[in-house]
Each structure stands twice: as C-alpha cells, then as structure tokens.
Amino acid sequence: MFYLLPTGKGYNLTYRSPKDSDGPPLIEHDLPKFSHVVVVGGDVKCRFNLVPIFQSIIQTHLLVVAFAKDINPQTLVGLLSGNTNLILALGSKQNILTSLAPEFGLILPPPNTNLVSHFPEREDPISTVPISPPREEQSKIPLTSTINAKSPISFSGMSFALSNNPRLFPILSAPEESFAGDIDLTSNALADAVEKGGEGLWAGSKMAVAAGFQAKGGARVVWLGGSSLLSNRSPNHHFANDVAAWAFQETNVLRIDSASHKLVKGVGASGNGRIGQPQEQYTVGDEIEFTVRISKYNPKFKVWEACHSLTDLQLEFTMLDPHIRIGLPPSPGRDGKREKGVYRTTFKAPDRHGVFKFIVDYRRSGWTELKFTETIPVVPKRHDGYERWLSSAWPYYAGAISTSVGFVVFAAVWLGSADERGKGKKKAE
Structure with missing residues (x-):
C-alpha cells in the first residue's frame, strides 16, 4: 500500500484503525501532534494491526487513519489551522469527509x-476507469514520475466538480467520455440524467478525481475521489508519490531569502551622495532599485x-493612491555574471509624498x-531639488521678460523725450 512509501523518506509513521480508540490524539492542548x-x-483493505510503526530521527510525523471516534470535520479543520497537511480520500458512501468537502469548494454527486x-x-469493470495523466505544462503540481511512466492511472471511486474557489485546483481530471452513475442501475440511468440536464448529469473532463487546496497559512490539502489512487500498483504508486510529495511540502516550495532596495538616481544636489545605498526614506522623483532573492x-x-x-x-509600491505595479523579472546579472535566484527592477518614486509600501505578493x-x-x-x-528652469513655464518667463524689456524701452523713450521738451522751452524763452 501507499502507506509504506513515505518510510523511505524518513517519516515517523503511526497507524490508527476505526476501532483504535486508545491511539494518540490528533490535537493535544490545542496543538497538532502530527x-x-x-x-x-x-472500504480500506488493510490490516492495521500487522503494520509496524516506523521510527525515524526526522521530526516530521505522518499519521494514517481511518475513521476513529475522535475524527470529525472540526478536528480536521483544527489540524489545517495548525499548518498540518492533509490527504483526504473520499468513499462512495456518506461519511465525515463528504460533509466536509463542500467547505473546500468541492461539489459532490x-x-x-x-x-x-x-x-x-x-476487461476491467466499467467502474475501474483508466485516466491519462495531464501534460507537464498543464499540471499545477509536479507529476514527473507519473508522466514518465507513460501508463494510464487506474481509478475506482467517485468524481466531483470544483467551485470557483481560487485556492482550489484540479490535479487529475476525469476522462471526457466518463460520467457519474450508479453501476447497480440499468443503462437507462445515463439517458435519464441527460434528459434532466443541470445537476442530473455529471459527465466529462470538468469533473476531477483529485484536487489540491492550499490554505492561507500554507498548509496543503489533497482531495482524492477514492483510495485506489493510493494503491501501490503501477502506475498508481507513481501518482501517489507525486501527490504525497506536493502535499507534504516537498515540491513547489518557495521562500524569500532576502529583499532590499536602494537609490539609483537622486533628486537635487543632496541626493547625489545617497546613490547606491539603502535608504530609510526616499524623495519624490527618486529612481529606486528593488531586489529580492528567492529559493526553491x-x-x-x-x-x-x-x-x-x-x-x-510582480512588485507593488502603493499608498492606495497612487498604486504602482510593475514586473519583477529575473536579473540578467552584472559584469557578465549571472545572478541565480535574483529578481530586480527599477522604478521612479511617484510625485506624491506619504507612507508607501513595498509589496511582493506571489x-x-x-x-x-x-x-x-x-x-x-x-x-x-x-530646496535644491527643484529645477531652475521649467520648460512648461516658458510662457510665463517670456511674459515677464517682455514686460521688463517693454518697461525699459518705454522709460528710455519717455526720459529722452522729456529732455527734448525741456530744451525746446528754454529756446522759446
């Protein structure tokens, strides 16, 4: 079974059966224990009392359970709030998972x-459906070993539709020619569903048999339509490994190592001495460079x-209004040396003073x-940051200069004519 696969990765495994009421609790003192x-x-065909508990020096724990008395939707939500990752395999019968699934945006048949x-x-029954894995560029999570196996995944269980929850996405979709139906009914069930339309028909690739969900706190949840996807038979075990690697925070995990900003081009004479240095404040019109380092x-x-x-x-530099959003591309490097994991961009501070925020939200x-x-x-x-001459003010400059020149010319003409009038009066006398 799938449950034996994670032991090679250093997980400390603990099993609980539905009748195991003395097992370790999932949450103790309001803190998750796993x-x-x-x-x-x-229906899980596994004898838990024959499965050993594997010990490991790694402080990561994996708990495999069926439905015990203390397992309920509130407990699972509490685990998720405590950043515990979950893999939840639905069954065809009603249980606590079918009542919890709609809270995550799953629409069940x-x-x-x-x-x-x-x-x-x-030769297999019609309820055992072969499903081809998605192409690598279409998959939201790494399914490398599943795709490399080049064999369809054998699925037996229920499918479900997905709502428009932005945190929910499909991992494995149902085939286009498949539909949801009761295999014990006659073949007229599909025709009746088509006539009803709407919620009566569950068919096509818009349904999913495996979906991923990522909580705000970073915890991951994988919803499976049946435990057959966790089978140790090839190629299902490749899919189980890939899904578990994503759910257990092994793949597609990023972090920001560092982030910095500095002045590239200052405004005025006082800004020249601050170039290339991180600043506690910037001036309107400064050219700013922002750099972030990301690891995987x-x-x-x-x-x-x-x-x-x-x-x-993307990088955001915002104060409600104005709001700047620009791309944060990978840095090509400087002096011919490529800087791996470095993303850098340059922009000009807006013409509005106030308290701004650098925001990277990926x-x-x-x-x-x-x-x-x-x-x-x-x-x-x-005071020394403003330009002495503004091109937009030339009409005002021209008006002031023409007024001054006109006044000087008028004064010269007036004073010159006054002397001539004075000489004319003296001659007349």
Whole structure:
C-alpha cells in the first residue's frame, strides 16, 4: 500500500484503525501532534494491526487513519489551522469527509455514485476507469514520475466538480467520455440524467478525481475521489508519490531569502551622495532599485537552491493612491555574471509624498505563497531639488521678460523725450 512509501523518506509513521480508540490524539492542548495526516474513507483493505510503526530521527510525523471516534470535520479543520497537511480520500458512501468537502469548494454527486466509463473497451469493470495523466505544462503540481511512466492511472471511486474557489485546483481530471452513475442501475440511468440536464448529469473532463487546496497559512490539502489512487500498483504508486510529495511540502516550495532596495538616481544636489545605498526614506522623483532573492526546495538533495524560473513575479509600491505595479523579472546579472535566484527592477518614486509600501505578493495554484511587505516614507523635495528652469513655464518667463524689456524701452523713450521738451522751452524763452 501507499502507506509504506513515505518510510523511505524518513517519516515517523503511526497507524490508527476505526476501532483504535486508545491511539494518540490528533490535537493535544490545542496543538497538532502530527505534521501530516492521511485520512482514508470507504472500504480500506488493510490490516492495521500487522503494520509496524516506523521510527525515524526526522521530526516530521505522518499519521494514517481511518475513521476513529475522535475524527470529525472540526478536528480536521483544527489540524489545517495548525499548518498540518492533509490527504483526504473520499468513499462512495456518506461519511465525515463528504460533509466536509463542500467547505473546500468541492461539489459532490449524489451518494453511491461512482465514476463510470465504457471506453476504451477493456476487461476491467466499467467502474475501474483508466485516466491519462495531464501534460507537464498543464499540471499545477509536479507529476514527473507519473508522466514518465507513460501508463494510464487506474481509478475506482467517485468524481466531483470544483467551485470557483481560487485556492482550489484540479490535479487529475476525469476522462471526457466518463460520467457519474450508479453501476447497480440499468443503462437507462445515463439517458435519464441527460434528459434532466443541470445537476442530473455529471459527465466529462470538468469533473476531477483529485484536487489540491492550499490554505492561507500554507498548509496543503489533497482531495482524492477514492483510495485506489493510493494503491501501490503501477502506475498508481507513481501518482501517489507525486501527490504525497506536493502535499507534504516537498515540491513547489518557495521562500524569500532576502529583499532590499536602494537609490539609483537622486533628486537635487543632496541626493547625489545617497546613490547606491539603502535608504530609510526616499524623495519624490527618486529612481529606486528593488531586489529580492528567492529559493526553491530540492527534495532530492534536501537543500534550498536558487530559483530563477519565475517569470510572472510582480512588485507593488502603493499608498492606495497612487498604486504602482510593475514586473519583477529575473536579473540578467552584472559584469557578465549571472545572478541565480535574483529578481530586480527599477522604478521612479511617484510625485506624491506619504507612507508607501513595498509589496511582493506571489500567489499561484500549486506553489507556496510568497509575501513580503516593507513600509518606507516618501518625502517632498528639498530646496535644491527643484529645477531652475521649467520648460512648461516658458510662457510665463517670456511674459515677464517682455514686460521688463517693454518697461525699459518705454522709460528710455519717455526720459529722452522729456529732455527734448525741456530744451525746446528754454529756446522759446
């Protein structure tokens, strides 16, 4: 079974069966006791009393449970609030997971409804549906080993539709020719559903059999339509490994190592001495450079490596109004040396003084959210920061100069004519 796979990664495993009431609690003193929890609903063919508990020096724990008495929606939500990652496998029957799923944006079909497909022709029952994995560029999470296996995934369970919750995304979609139906009913069930339309028909690739959800706190949840996706049979075990790696924060994990800003071009004579240095405040019109370093976790070597693959990172410099949003591209490097994991951009401080914020808010489905904020004041220009001559003021300059020149000419003419009048009077006398 899938439950034996994580032991090779250093997880400390603990199993609980539905009748195991003396097992360790999920939450104790309002704190989760486990880093990762797998809850399997429905019929699970596994004898828990024969499975050993694996010990490890790594302080990460994995708890595999079926439905015990203390397992309820409130407990699972409490685990999620405590940043515990969850893998939840639904069953075809009503249980606590089917009542919890709508809170995450999952839309479930009627009870006792499995995914059914008559195509392609095969010896397996129609409720065992082969599903091809998505292409690598279409997948929200890394499914490298699943795609490299080049074999369809065998699925048996229920499908579900997804709401428009921005934190919910499909991992594995149902085939286009599949539909949700009761396999015990006659073949007229599909025709009746088509005639009803609307909620009566559950068919097509818009349904999902595996979906991911990432909470605001960073915890991850994987919803599965059935425990068959966790089978140790090939190629399902490749899919189980890939999904578990994402759910347990091994893949698509990013972090901000550092962020800095400095002055590139100052305003006025006082700004020249501040170039190239981080500032506690900037002046209106200053040219500012912002730099951030981002790393990505490598689960193979268990180290953090520089991440240079983000092409849609953005920087915001905001004070409600004005609000500047510009791209934060990977840095090409300086002096011919490439800077891995460095993202840099340059912009000019707006012509408005006040308290601004540098904000980096990266949210993408399947990736760790990146959040950075720093407050910085922008002050008005000093007395030497203004230009002496403004091109837009030339009409006023011309008016003042022409008035002055006209006054001088008028005064010269008037004074000159006054002397001539005085000489004329003397001659007349």
